[in-house]
Amino acid sequence: SATSDNASGELTAVVDELLGQLSTKFSTISSELISKMDDMSRRLDNLEATIQAGEGGKGDGSSK
Template sequence: MSENGEANTTTSPTATNSADDARQELSVQLEDLLNTLSNKFAGVSSEIFAKMDEMSRRLDNLESQIMAGKVKPNGPA
């Protein structure tokens, strides 16, 4: 009777290997996707910070020119 119980609860080695292979492949695919997304996010973040730094420099330059009287703000005509 114990043999019947064991036969009903075990799976074939092929089915187990296929399931393990599928899980492993899914894990690899997900890891690749997460790495790709992480790299893209890092690239976009770098671009945003670079643009913010450039805007800050331009604003500082504009502010210093206004303070020096070199640039006159446009007013109503």
């Protein structure tokens, strides 16, 4: 029974470590995705501003 308890404890430790690693990786990927989405949003805003400036006031600017 002591061997069974020890094996169970080792399994629990391994699973806890794996879950911790997965959580860290998920957080990292989530942060990277948010950063990339923010960057794309800024680039789209810049593109929109450039297009509107290039139109020279032809539109009324209410495209949003």
